[in-house]
Amino acid sequence: MSSVLKITLILSLLLSAGSHAADTAPGKTLPAFASEQALSSYLQQLQARQAALQREQQKLQRATAQSMSAPMVAKAAPAASAEAAESVTNVQTAGVDEGGIVKLHGKHLVMLRRGKLFTVQVGGNALQPVSSLDAYAPGSAPSGSWYDEMLIDGDTLVVIGYSYSRGGTEIGLFDIDADGKLAYRSTYHLRSNDYYSSRNYASRLIGGKLVFYSPLSLNLRRGDPFGGFPALRRWRPDAVPSDFKRIAPATRIYRTDEEPEPGFGLTLHTVTVCDLAQRDMRCEATAVMGPQGRVFYVSGESVFVWSTRRGSDSGVFRIPLDGTAPSALKVAGAPVDQFSFLESGDGYLNVLLRAEGQGDAMWDGTRGRGDMALLRVPLTSFSDGRDSAPASSYRALPGGGGYGLQNRYVGPYLLYGNPGNAGRRKADQAWPRQPLYAVRWADAGSVQALSLPHGVERIEALGNDAVVIGAQGKDLHFSSIRLGAQAAIATRYIRADAAQGESRSHGFFYKPHTASEGVIGLPILGADERPGFSRPAASVLYLRNSGLTLTELGALAARPDPAPDDGCRASCVDWYGNARPLFLLGRVFALLGYELVEGALKEGQIREVRRVSYAPVAPTVR
DSSP states (O other): OOHHHHHHHHHHHHHHHHHHHHHSOTTOOOOBOSSHHHHHHHHHHHHHHHHHHHHHHHHHHHHHHHHOSSOOOOOOOOOOOOOOSSOOSOOSSTTOEEOBSEEEETTEEEEEETTEEEEEEOGGGOOEEEEEEESSOTTOOOTTEEEEEEEEETTEEEEEEEETTTTEEEEEEEEEOTTOOEEEEEEEEEEOOOOOBSSOOSEEEETTEEEEEEEEEEOSSSSOGGGGSOEEEEOOTTOOGGGOEESSOGGGEEOOSOOOOTTSOEEEEEEEEEEOSSSSOEEEEEEEEEOSEEEEEEOSSEEEEEEEEETTEEEEEEEETTSOOOEEEEEESEESSGGGEEEOTTSEEEEEEEEEOOBSSBTGGGOOEEEEEEEEEEGGGOBEEEEEOOGGGEEEESSOOOTTOEEEEETTEEEEEOOOSGGGSOTTSOOOOEEEEEEETTSOOOOEEEEESSOOOEEEEETTEEEEEEEETTEEEEEEEEESSSEEEEEEEEETTEEESOOSGGGOEEEESSSSEEEEEEEEEETTOOOOTTSOOOEEEEEEEETTEEEEEEEEEOOOSOOOOOOOOSOOSOTTOSEEEEEETTEEEEEETTEEEEEEEETTEEEEEEEEEOOOOOOOOO
16 A cells, blocks of 8 residues: 555545544543542453453464474564753753753753763853762662753752663752752652653653653553552662552543553553652652553643554543643654644644654654654644544645654744765765755645755754754755745855764754844764764864854864773763753853863854863772
8 A cells, every 4th residue: 555545544534533523522531540449440351351362362373383394493582672040951842841961050060971960160250060979879779770861940950860670760859059069869769661762851840840751561461560550669778669659549540442452562651740849759640541652742731642553543642730631632643753743822733743653762763654744733622532633634744754854843834854865975976955844834835845955864943943954975064944934945054074973952052142143052073973872072063143144163172082980880871962062151161071161252263261071080999
């Protein structure tokens, strides 16, 4: 079946379901279980069905084996894959801070790297390391744990990690004072599956509320299914599994009218909100039962979770952050990642879709294929999960969702495009021009395809306009895009013999000075280098934007010295990168591994002023 025919079939099925949507008044929500007994009975029924299915599968396997004339050798199973007022984080949604590796607290920068926290004073024209501390509880065993994200609320510093040895999200609370001194407070364990995504972040901070999304896979074939339900415990040296206390009672567990697929996993899509106002953290969770695949997006008021049942049969849950009941909508296709979503101010949810996708766990966000469409539905269309988005809510879009697709909403536009074969061609080879698609998401106007001489590896906002960054052979291109009544390519800057040094969204930062002027910062490498989790940082390139004309200001580079022996005990791989451009207090910095480098603009060029190393010194064994 062709992809065009497939999307046509999907839309026709949705059209037939649209009349049902009209029969349900807006405002209905998903039903919760009435009691613990009702939830337990439901899970027992699912267990019985799964057990019967397993017996049938085993009988079929035995019959098949006996009918074979020659013995078969089983293949081995594959191995398991293992604020301050001035923000320094490139966030997707204003007012929704995202967990990162560097934050600002008063006059101090705070860094999280390789299992430790560091503070460096930058206020008062200083550049001085102040304090460092392990990012985990004193006396705990950090092996098997990864400490990836950090947030700051007032004088409370939060470190978020995942412990494979303890099997859940680890939340460390630390105190930070006005002098930049750090002190450990407490650690909590939140029951969860692995949250890692190469594109998304596990945590958000909204008005003093710490927000997590986590999938929890329920094993209905073995043991007590309640052992996988949302729970929290405070860590202590003699902590045991029974210390976990449920934080989502049956009355906050919701389901749709869809029965779980036989033989497929059942997941509790869980949103946990923790109050940081008290020193003893308190958390509450809301969970929706659904299939495994997921992409999640956090707006200022809700978490949207897109789950894929199989093929193009999907559902999207809207889980409010105030603890009220979730709602849902039957949909088709799959988003690329969190940047595919926009809860717009006109009361709509807008989502860029591919015909097929697996969610954004690990590296799944780079995969996906098939026809593309823009879904645009009013938030009032969400209800008790029985309704489908009508066919009229989908707008077919050009361009196949290839590997590594990038997408971003900037002002009234949705922009998307593919990297192409950026790293596979030599500079002297012909380069096929790549389309950047521009769609006005709020209306049904025509879709523009802007022809770029480079791949689309990153799309970022420059105020009300945009910049698209990508490779052409061994060069790195920056194309500024004017987003007016029509989208148009404005200018292009080319950095010869260079490549992006960071692929995560936080690696980029734009500091506006006026509506049409500002400075871009982006980590870069040499064209023959490739980003690696264990490699030292390279340099941060700075460009001036003046009316969408991009000119180079220079770069701040790391010293080529060998990396110091820091005695690392946990998180010894920079999964979230180690380089960031920083603009604060009217100054320009580059975070480069264990170095913080300050630059100053002199005669139209960024020049290094000073640098400091905040690296810990490994203890000497005598």
